[in-house]
Amino acid sequence: MIKRIFDWLKQPLGLIAVGIAFLALFSFAAYGISLTQTSPAQPIQFPHKTHVGLGIQCLYCHPGAAKGPSAGIPAQAKCWACHNQIQKTLDSQQPDTQFPLLKPLVASVKNQTGLQWVPVAQVPDFVQFNHRAHIAAGQNCENCHGDMSKQTVAENPQIFNMGFCLKCHQKVAGENHDLLVKLTDCATCHY
């Protein structure tokens, strides 16, 4: 039966059908891949550039980066500590107003429900990434996470793959052979 199908496909109509099917598949795949490369929708489309523009340091909201493996997403209390004193937030609590960024925050505080953020800067489980070592080595957050003064919702400026990590590791090691060995050893990250 398969042979009969393949015979028809060698006909002109069949070839056109194959062409259309291939194009459809390709565009579907391309769309799917493009979807995965855009930043996901967050419960609040958080504007990093507004906050960075106000002079807030990365480590104020993400202190875990300097202290341990995971930078962490700030607790609701961290947002509310400032926002409960900001006029705009108070204004957003008026009915019949449009504040698409602030209203979800106010709602979550009033109802004591948490905000469920979608993590963006992810590496696979077999990679043991530790922020603290990188901060301690003097790396800046924007080296990997991009310039937050230009981003709204968090997105990855590049793919976090091993090549990206190793390129920087090799550059930092430079001529120091011991450091190069440490930074390029498999077990440094895959223990």
Added chain:
Amino acid sequence: MSKQFSRRDFLTLAGVGAATTAILTGCGPASRLVRREPYLQMPEYTYNGLSTYYATTCRECAAGCGLVVRTSQGRAIKTEGNANNPLNLGKTCARGQATLQGLYNPNRVRGPIKHKRGDRLYDTAADPFNDDFADAQPNMDWDAAMQIVADALKNNKPEEIAFLMGMAPDHLFDLVADLANATGINAPVRFGALSMFESRATLSKAARNLFGQTGLPLFDVGGAQVVFSFGANFLETWLSPVSYTRGFSGLREGTTKLRGTFVQFEARMSSTAGKADEWVALRPGTEAMVALAIGRLAAESLGITTPKVFADVDPVDAASKSGIRLETLEHLAQMFANSNGALAIPGGAALGQSNGLTVAEAVLALNALAGNFGKPGGVFFSALAPNQTAYQQPASAQEMADFVQKMMDGKIKVLFVHGVNPSFELPASLNFTGAAKSVPQIISFATFPDETAMEADYIFPDHHGLESWGYQRVATGTKESVLSGAQPVVTPYYDTRATADVLIAAAQLAGGKFPSALPFKDEVEFLQSKIAPLMSETNGFFEAADINTFAAFFQQYGGWWKTIDGRNVPNGADALNRSISAAESKFAGDGKFFFVPFVSPTLAEAGANKPWLQELPDPTTTVMWNTWVEINPATADEMGLADDDVVRITSDAGVLELPVYRYPAIRPDTIAIPFGQGHTAYGRYAEKRGANPTDLIGQNYNEAGDLAFAGMKVKVEKTGNKKPLSRLESIMGVYGVGLGKE
């Protein structure tokens, strides 16, 4: 495979399908499927993926060991000892490890309950996987609860209000003591099964008789060379097991001195005796004469005049009555006399005889002979805790009997119970449960639905120990004066309230003399008022200029202690001149067997509701989840008893039926039963398991008012039934089991 569709076709189709799937799904982060929800309120010092550690104090017994509890994302996950705390120096016992499991016990009381006496508080027959299993559910709110407490305080005469409290926590005891002092309420009575089996009143009375000083004796096992323990099972539950175990390792270490020798004198080999070089199985009731005989023989071997205290005893008579050969007594006496670090410790069942005070004095007199008072390896008085001016003794069993009588006579109109379970811990012969009927209102602050809570009209649950603020004075076990601090390591899981807070709020509501008796906003303010005086003390582990800093350090380090030796030296000048009778003790009951109840080293008084402890095999018998009676195999053979046969044990106070464990390390004329099981409430893991040996104990007291719990003789009869015990050990091949020789 059909003709139309061959295997090759199938495989082709499968391959194409797989490839398509891989292309379409293999790209992009799977993080889209993940959500992260951070804390609403996260403590500033908590970081993702890193645990937060809090220092607190264990509340499972009175010792007051410091704990460091590891928490992750707001949940307590592990307890370990606090390395800074001088009492336990980073170690815990099994009960300290298991306290975590109590926090998550499914039968915890979840909020204030108005209760009908005798009603069940939880339903063990319900499906445990079903959320709605009718567990101790609250049916009141806290405002109403505090009003009830306030009404109880103000509507009753102060002399008709009583507080019955446990050996822990000390801060609550202090709060109630202050309340009682200011308002005329009866001073709080504190008691626990452990204090009953440790005979604390006897120990401190003996010390007062011999030295003229008040305090709890402390025995420096670590610095000694030869240790004779008369019944004190200090490696299990006696007084302060973690610190005494550390002392024992010091005794054995032999790095700066010879490895020390340890001899245990008791009728039943406990696991403490199992670590001894010699176990002397003396006949119950002969402890005093054996101690005095050893003293006399030791004096003779040293060639000194026999001190007056040892003059009354005849070693030959002692040998024959105790069943220990004279040669053994002489060898032990020489060991004691020739050592330059001899120490004798009285405790356990030896003090639970009708002449327990005499036994304690006789054993302390041995220390006088060794001249070890105030010397390394000798006897001291425990350092008083910071802020403590005098040693506070728990109630003796006689005092508890008087208290129960007061209840029975209707002299107590409202009884508050916290931290103790007298319906279970007191012998049934004292009839606490019966006397409770004569108390019009009983309010329990129990965290778990225990037997006493079943008799209460209201249960206003306190937080679990790991959810609580507080402090515990270290009564014994350290050189230094130690106050161990407690703080919550998690937010309380249920709608419970700190009892201190309830009492403070109720005092405000009650009006009259009450608000000024407890002029605090809450428990934390009360605690700070109590620890503030420590700021002006010298030689502290840390110093601070203001109370907030001091309190922060207090929380961080888990307490405050001095860095200098705070022990007092007993004045042993007259100890050798006393007259101590070498008579045998008297036994109640007319059975054939001596009866030795002992505290289960795994469960102690409150461990039955923690499955970790239930699953922990008893160190000497490896039995789990049950109660047993130990009978010597020769006696068992005479009676035709095999392992797991159920026997009926009758004393003049009660009857029990228990399965037999043929235990060779016990005298043939003695039986022993562990204390810890036999609950009729206390949660699904504890109830209906084993039996409570205090049911057999009658109202017999020693000269100090402590219970003569080992001063009974009982009858043992076969019932013909069997009840298998779950043991970790295999008994195949042991004493002929399974080899056709049974």
